[in-house]
Amino acid sequence: PRRTQSSVAGGAERTLIAVKPDGVQRRHVGQIIQRFEQRGFKLVGLKMLQASDGLLSQHYCQLVQKPFYPNLLHYMTSGPVVAMVWEGQNVVQSSRRMVGPTNPVEAQPGTVRGDFSLHTSRNVVHASDSVEGAQREIQLWFEGKELLNWDCFDHSLTYKED
Numbered sequence: 001p002r003r004t005q006s007s008v009a010g011g012a013e014r015t016l017i018a019v020k021p022d023g024v025q026r027r028h029v030g031q032i033i034q035r036f037e038q039r040g041f042k043l044v045g046l047k048m049l050q051a052s053d054g055l056l057s058q059h060y061c062q063l064v065q066k067p068f069y070p071n072l073l074h075y076m077t078s079g080p081v082v083a084m085v086w087e088g089q090n091v092v093q094s095s096r097r098m099v100g101p102t103n104p105v106e107a108q109p110g111t112v113r114g115d116f117s118l119h120t121s122r123n124v125v126h127a128s129d130s131v132e133g134a135q136r137e138i139q140l141w142f143e144g145k146e147l148l149n150w151d152c153f154d155h156s157l158t159y160k161e162d
């Protein structure tokens with residue numbers, strides 16, 4: 001049987017990374033993908049979509065009551081999103097560090113938000129904030145058949161079993 005999200009080979013994790021509409025409009029998709037590839041993570045799912053209000057209300061279920069939610073919804077539906085699932089050891093924590101904090105003013109240069117954005121309401125990219133959150137979000141954004149289990153030939157160069 002095909003492996004599911006909860007049983008990735010080698011104990012690796014998966015996370016949801018999404019280039020938000022501002023990142024797509026500003027043509028940063030390639031550079032964002034490049035950072036995850038270059039770090040050594042494995043791309044297992046990728047699609048461009050127009051996110052619906054329903055998907056976003058589930059994705060941001062902890063924020064729907066916030067006063068800024070209507071603006072967040074407007075932003076996130078203002079154009080296409082590029083959603084990706086990346087796999088690798090500690091990918092959730094590592095990708096949060098690569099993306100930087102929610103408010104780009106606090107983001108270090110070298111992070112996606114620190115290099116490409118200036119404002120919390122236009123912070124270019126989403127990254128899941130926990131392993132459990134990633135599993136929930138991946139199931140929301142992707143169907144099982146859209147996620148590929150494949151062997152990346154450089155695995156033994158990227159990881160060391162010890």
Ligand code: IDP
Pocket residue numbers: 063068072101102120121122123125126127129
């Ligand atoms: P995260 O994207 O860094 O995980 P969350 O707190 O989950 O941060 O918020 C989701 C998104 O909602 C943020 O990336 C940002 O675009 C938006 N957001 C969060 N807090 C605020 C706020 O105080 N004002 C406006 N937008 C916000």
